[in-house]
Amino acid sequence: MTRIFISLGSNIDAHTHIYNGLNDLAEELDNLMISTVYESEAVGFEGDNFLNLVAQADTELSIEQLVSLFKAIEQKHGRVRGAKKFAPRTLDLDLLLYGETQCELPVVLPREEIYHNAFVLQPLAELWPEGVIPGATVNLAQLWQDYKKQQKLWPIEFRWPR
Known part of the structure; x- marks a missing residue:
C-alpha cells in the first residue's frame, strides 16, 4: 500500500461536486480521510469562489492508474478536457504526493502547487x-508557518459521512 495525497477543488456547484467526488474516491481507495474544506477566491481569473481540500488515502494503484482514475472521475462530474488552465471547474483532482516518489512523468511529483498555493499547503x-515532502528539508507544519499568506482562505462547514 502506498500513502497518497490528493487535492480536490471546485467552483461550479462546488458542494455537490466535492461531495460526489469524495464518494467516488472512497469507492476506489482505502482509508480515505479529508482535511477541513476551505473556501477561497478564484486565482488567475474572475469567477466564483472555490472550495478546496486535501484527501489522504492508501492505494495499490500505480501513478498511471491514479491519473486515469482521477480523469474519469472529473469527466463523470462534467469536467471539460482542454479548457483553459485558469477557468471555472466542476471538479479538479490532482495527485500531490505518492509515497516518497519523485518523478516528472506521468505527472510531476511532488506537485509544485504544494509550495505555491495556500489552498493546497x-x-x-x-x-x-509532521510529514516531509520528498526533496524538502522541513516538515509541512513548518512550510505552512513560513508560507507568505497572501491568499485568503476560510474554513467552511462541510459534512461528508465517511
Whole structure:
C-alpha cells in the first residue's frame, strides 16, 4: 500500500461536486480521510469562489492508474478536457504526493502547487503536519508557518459521512 495525497477543488456547484467526488474516491481507495474544506477566491481569473481540500488515502494503484482514475472521475462530474488552465471547474483532482516518489512523468511529483498555493499547503499541512515532502528539508507544519499568506482562505462547514 502506498500513502497518497490528493487535492480536490471546485467552483461550479462546488458542494455537490466535492461531495460526489469524495464518494467516488472512497469507492476506489482505502482509508480515505479529508482535511477541513476551505473556501477561497478564484486565482488567475474572475469567477466564483472555490472550495478546496486535501484527501489522504492508501492505494495499490500505480501513478498511471491514479491519473486515469482521477480523469474519469472529473469527466463523470462534467469536467471539460482542454479548457483553459485558469477557468471555472466542476471538479479538479490532482495527485500531490505518492509515497516518497519523485518523478516528472506521468505527472510531476511532488506537485509544485504544494509550495505555491495556500489552498493546497494549508489542508495538506493539517492532515500531515509532521510529514516531509520528498526533496524538502522541513516538515509541512513548518512550510505552512513560513508560507507568505497572501491568499485568503476560510474554513467552511462541510459534512461528508465517511
